[in-house]
Amino acid sequence: MKDYAWYKAHGICWTCREREAMQGKTRCAECAELIRAKKNYLYSENAEYREYQKKYLKEWKSRNPEKLKIYESRKSEYNRRYRNGY
Ligand SMILES: [Zn+2]
Numbered sequence: 001m002k003d004y005a006w007y008k009a010h011g012i013c014w015t016c017r018e019r020e021a022m023q024g025k026t027r028c029a030e031c032a033e034l035i036r037a038k039k040n041y042l043y044s045e046n047a048e049y050r051e052y053q054k055k056y057l058k059e060w061k062s063r064n065p066e067k068l069k070i071y072e073s074r075k076s077e078y079n080r081r082y083r084n085g086y
Pocket of ligand 1: 013014015016017018019027028029030031032
């Protein structure tokens with residue numbers, strides 16, 4: 001079985017194992033583009049999710065001010081304990 005080093009040494013794309021790799025790269029242009037697009041897609045999805053989480057948390061805080069107080073007090077309690085090493 002041929003491994004990563006073999007493909008790299010022979011200048012063949014490691015991802016599709018068919019096309020020639022770009023100069024100084026381990027992937028061909030097509031695979032590089034595909035992976036770039038995939039990364040961009042994942043990142044944009046995560047950005048949306050993060051935005052959603054932020055919005056949800058803000059809403060939750062405004063809807064539950066007394067719960068937030070408890071949460072905050074517990075957090076400071078936790079921090080105090082953590083600092084004192086219990
Ligand atoms: Zn390729």
